């Protein structure tokens with residue numbers, strides 16, 4: 182098993198081969214997709230990556246796979262769907278297909294379509310997710326009111342449940358509206374800290390191991406540390422590794438001090 186809380190400058194498939202079976206609680210990642218960006222010629226093998234992810238994920242662990250499709254000769258490639266179906270084929274459960282809506286997106290795609298403004302966030306799980314901490318931040322119009330309810334069945338009948346009081350906030354929708362980061366740290370395809378954080382707190386618990394096989398500028402690593410999780414990151418490009426290392430340095434030091442004080 183590799184040392185935790187380190188960035189490894191290597192191909193992610195080779196890197197994951199050094200991890201034990203069932204050793205990762207959560208993966209949050211955005212792979213390079215459809216050659217939209219070349220990352221200076223660095224390449225990756227999708228099927229081998231998916232298989233290694235399945236092997237290293239713990240039972241009940243989750244993989245969040247954030248992707249979009251390129252448009253080639255007037256047609257979207259559909260690569261994201263093909264990948265999602267492959268993850269299912271090798272044993273993952275497709276727990277949820279979520280959308281990252283980018284309100285401040287400026288790359289709108291083809292002029293013949295409505296403006297392109299989202300990416301898919303496929304949430305795969307190995308069996309039933311073991312950590313589900315759904316974020317409740319939608320103000321509830323029925324907060325404090327006594328309500329009746331119960332699940333409705335296909336024949337129209339309802340379970341009878343005792344009266345309950347509406348809570349202040351409701352469960353969030355699975356479309357997340359999060360601005361594209363203004364700060365890029367010199368990386369061409371960084372995802373927002375908020376996005377990484379919200380998935381980390383939703384699908385893992387404190388002390389868990391969070392993997393990002395395509396770490397880029399280190400967003401997942403930073404948010405894992407800030408939320409009291411451990412991380413492992415693989416990144417093939419040495420320039421991005423340096424950026425990521427610099428970015429997480431203060432949080433690593435903070436974690437070491439906490440460990441010493443414990």
Ligand SMILES: C[S@@+](CC[C@H](N)C(=O)[O-])C[C@H]1O[C@@H](n2cnc3c(N)ncnc32)[C@H](O)[C@@H]1O
Nearest residue numbers: 192193220225370371372395397398400416417
């Ligand atoms: C979409 S970016 C990830 C950005 C990251 N989420 C962030 O917030 O900075 C994908 C990254 O994967 C890296 N990469 C490409 N092929 C790789 C491979 N085989 N193994 C590890 N990293 C790879 C690229 O260099 C690029 O930095």
